[in-house]
Amino acid sequence: MPLKSRAIALSVGITSLAVISFQLVIMQLLSISQWHHFAYMVISMAMLGFGAAGTFLALFREWLKRNFDRAMPLLYLLCSLSMALSGRLVGIFGEFDTFLLFFDRSQIGLMSFTYLVYALPFFFAGLAITLVFYHHVAHIGTLYFFNLAGSAAGALVIIGLFWTVPLPLIPSLLALLPMLAAWMVRIRSRRFAALMVLFLLGPLSGILAPVTPGISEFKPMYGSLQLPDAEVIYEESGPYGLLQVVRAPAQRFAPALSLQYRGEPPVRDVLFNNGEYLGTLLGRLEVQGNDREEGHLDPGRQSVSTRHLLDYATRGLPFALRQPESVLVLKSATGTDVSHALAHSPSRVTAVEPNRQANRLLTDRRPEWIDSLYLHPKVSLYGSSVRTWLARNTDIRKDLIILPVIGAFGGTSGVHALQEEYHFTLEALLEMYDRLTAKGMIAVTVWAEYPPRNSLKLLATWRVLLEELGVDAADSHIMAVRNWGTITWILSRSAFTDEEVRAARAFSRNRSFDPLILPDVTDEERDYFNMAEDRMFFDQVDTLLYGNYEAFFRDYIFEIRPATDNRPFFSHFMTLGSVPGLLRQYDVRELPYMELGFILAAVTLVQIVLASVILIILPLFRVGWQGTRRRYTFLYFSGIGIGFMFFEIVLIQKLVLYLGQPVYATAAVLAALLLSSGAGSYASSRFRADHRTLLRTGGVIVVLILLYALLLMPLLDVSMSWPIPARVANVVVLLAPPAFFMGMMFPFGLRRLSGSNETQIPWACGVDSCLSVSATALATMIALETGFVVVMGVAAAAYALTTLASLRLGDAIQQNP
Known part of the structure; x- marks a missing residue:
């Protein structure tokens, strides 16, 4: 490859690194400003930009081909500028606020505008890269390799940036890479040098005056900041999100306390992650109470004892039943349940919290915020996902396992329906039961809601678990x-006495x-004490506990079948089939806020x-779709x-279980797929693009996908306990x-079209991009x-389908190995 062509190929790789990293940055920004x-959707933004560029x-x-030398650096500069200024x-x-989408019609326009703004850098980068493909089609395999290899590198580089650079600075730093690509393919003229200096102002403005993402006014942190004299006293960004601590004199901790509690709820700071409540910085909070109040103690005793604040909430139930010696707290966050367990004098408390940023904050940087709770000699803290810890500790047995609280005060409006919650699947609870x-006992506390969903789904899961x-x-x-x-729900391995x-x-x-079960x-x-909003809830509980739960699953208006590793969406209750029934019972304006x-x-x-x-697609009709065998294209x-x-x-959603974190899962999948696809694309130039090759390649892909659908997770389970780099x-x-x-099929198709139907190449790229864009959301809905x-x-x-269509697809430019 000539020296200039090498520079072009390298510029493609550098720009690909920048835009794939930018995808993961957008994910982090949306996690902060929105609910997910x-x-x-971020992947679809990228694919839309690349698809529109093809069109x-x-x-x-x-015109672009004639002006290739001037268009290339200009497109790289536009990519850099749009990336740096996207936050503004x-x-x-x-x-834009997700929660207002069905209340304020202007939000529809803001959502579309946000989507298009974030798609702009991908459009300019895609146009530059596609132009290179078109102009150097003879080297398509090599160029496609640089494209995908650069993308794979970007998926890994961004993780390092998340750990070392504040999030608001990263878009502008990434914007410097397309600018470097522009310099590599620059036109040697003073005018272009001046243009580069002008465009450099975009990234520099973002570095000197970074834009901090705002949070939804309906997120918990926003409400805390509305309290008098509230202030953010700590802030740190990383791959796990944006950690912020809010302090306010009126911010009190009173988690559904008993009305019999006579004390004053304590004032405490609160830790938020991406604007969502992560935990109260409670420490070892203890209060004074009467021993006679405890059910398992002698009612005749009148002495005053020290107990934990949570003993006055339903969360005190497991400690009223038994005295656990060994306690496991899953997703322990700021250690509230750890503090509660320690108040009951166990011999050992094990805490598992996946958010390593929060762990580092509360153990190394500010342990005093929780009274050095995680440094207590009886406490062991593990920074791993729930399922990873369970896989690593198959021989450990616990007297009490405490899971995180489900829901929130006043309900959650179903904003977490898209989240993979692998710690609440049937398989996860079976693993916990074995421990x-x-x-x-396993203890879970659920916030009350109407109509009831979370509690019924948890009960249904436990009933199925016991039956299995x-x-x-x-x-x-x-x-x-x-x-x-x-x-508060308790599942006991032994029958209650x-x-x-x-x-x-x-x-x-x-x-x-009030006892429920x-x-x-x-x-x-x-x-007796707490009047239910709808007494039908009691009948529903009894049906799930004693009756035909399968019939209840079919008849109940919400989807409450147990979540599984195949469908790990515990907070997903609405299906397409349930919508007509819900519309008969509720107003159409209420429906969106149920889920x-x-x-x-x-x-x-x-x-x-x-x-x-x-x-x-529509702009392509201007040039027409000529040539033969268009349906097969x-x-x-x-x-x-x-x-x-x-x-x-699917791989991204499944690997959240394996790697324990969405950003890691997305980065690993993108890196693996793009790197290997790039290698396949590079290797494709060594094979003839004839019918036999395409049939064999397509057949191998189909067989591998089907095998992975059945065997991938069992293969990953074997290594679930490995360190993250090894996984x-x-x-x-x-x-x-x-x-x-998979990386072979696209260049094979382009080579066959270039033989006799070259005018169909833009349509081929457009169709591929259009269906790729649409498939991202469609795959989520089907899942x-x-x-x-x-x-x-x-x-x-x-x-x-692709394999069969290849039998009638164009003619090939034959290339011998």
Whole structure:
């Protein structure tokens, strides 16, 4: 390859590194400003930009080809400028807020504008890269390799930047890379040098005056900041998100306390992650109380004792039943439940918190904020995901396992429906059950909500779990107590004794709580102190506990079947089939706020499809679609677009379980797929693009996808306990075979078209991009409805379609090995 061509190839790699890193930056920015990282939507932004660039090239290819030397550096400069200024541009007409989307119609426009602004850098980068492909089609394999290899490197480089550079600075730093690419292919003239200096002002302004992302006014942190004299006393960004500590004189900790509590709720600082409540900096808070209030103690005793504030919440139930010696707190956050456990004098408390930034803050930098709780000699803190810790500690048994609180005061409006919650799947709870001692318990507290969903889904999961284990009399192993705000659920490995049932009743009576599930609970007991909003809830609980739960699953208006590793969306309750029934019971304006995440996924799917059709497909009609066998061109490249994206989206969602964090999962999948696809693209130039080669390659892809749908997670389970670097390397190795062959199909298709139907190449790229853009949201919707295995099956079917269409696709430019 000539020296100039090498510079062009290297500029493609550098720009690809920048734009793939920018994708992960957008994920972090959306996690802060909105309610979710929206990985599928961010990927679609990138694909839309690249697809629109392909269409633009089709419309103006002759002019761009004639002015290639001037267009290339200018496009790189525009990519740099739009990347650096994206944070300022998205807010010029007002801030987009997911929560207001169905309340304020202007938010639809703001959502579309935000989407397009973030797509701009990908458009300019895509146009530059596609122009290189078109201008140097003879070297397509090598250039495609630099494109994908640079992208793979970007997915790994950005993780290092997240750990070392404040998030607001990263977009401007990344913008310097396309500028470097522009310098590598520059025109040697004073005018262009002056233009570069002018464009350099964009990244420099972002470095000197970075834009801090705002948070939704409906996020918990925003409410805390509205308190008198509230201030942010600490802030730190990293791959796990933006940590902020808010201090306010009126910020008190009172988590659904008993109305019998006579003390004053304490003032405490609160730690937020991306604006969401992570935990109160409580420390070892203890209060004074009477021993006679505890159900398991002698009612005749009158002495005053020291106990924890949470003993006055329903969360005190497990400690009222038994005295656990060994406690495991999962997703321990700021250690509130660890503090509660320590107040009951166990021999050992194990805390597992995946957010390593928060762990570092509370153990190394500011341990005094929680009274050095995580440095207590009885406490062991592990910075890993729940499932990773369980995989590493198969021989450990615990007397009590405490899971994180589900929901929030007043409900959550279903904003977390898209989140993978692998710690609440049936498989996860089975693993936890296996880690219990003979008298061990699992405790979960759920915030009350109407209509009931979280509590019913948790109960349904436990009922199915006990049935799978062959345990009869579920009411002898499940106990629940409720008050005005929360329900605490207990799952016991052994049947509750009569003494423990009496202790639960005494605990409830002394705290003005109501027993919800006890072996002989009465209707009067259930609704004595805290009147239920709808007494039908009690009938629903009884049906799940004693009756035909499968029939209840079919008839209940919400989806409350247990979450599984195949469908790990515990907070997802609304399906397409349930919408008509919900509309009959509730106003259409209420529907989005019962499960905002699901509705938003549907809305963004419509937006993405419209944007891709308008910006990619419709402009191509201006140049027309000429040549023969056009339907086969459409089928071939649409299959590639759908198949690759479905495979990618599923892997990202599945690997959240394996790697424990969405950013790591996205980076690992992008790096593995793009690097191996790039290698496959490079290798494709050594093979003939004939029917036999395409049939064999497509057949291998279909078989591998089907095998991975069934065997990938069992293979990953074997290495779940490995360190993160080793697991990332394992992902790269395991994903290399399918990605390698997938990388061959696109250049094979272009080479066949270049033989006799060269005018169809822009359409081929446009169709591939359009279907890739749409497939990101569609894959998420299908995963919500049916699970990951079905999405993988659709990916295999898409590549099967591509393989069959290859039989009638163009003629090939033959290249011998």
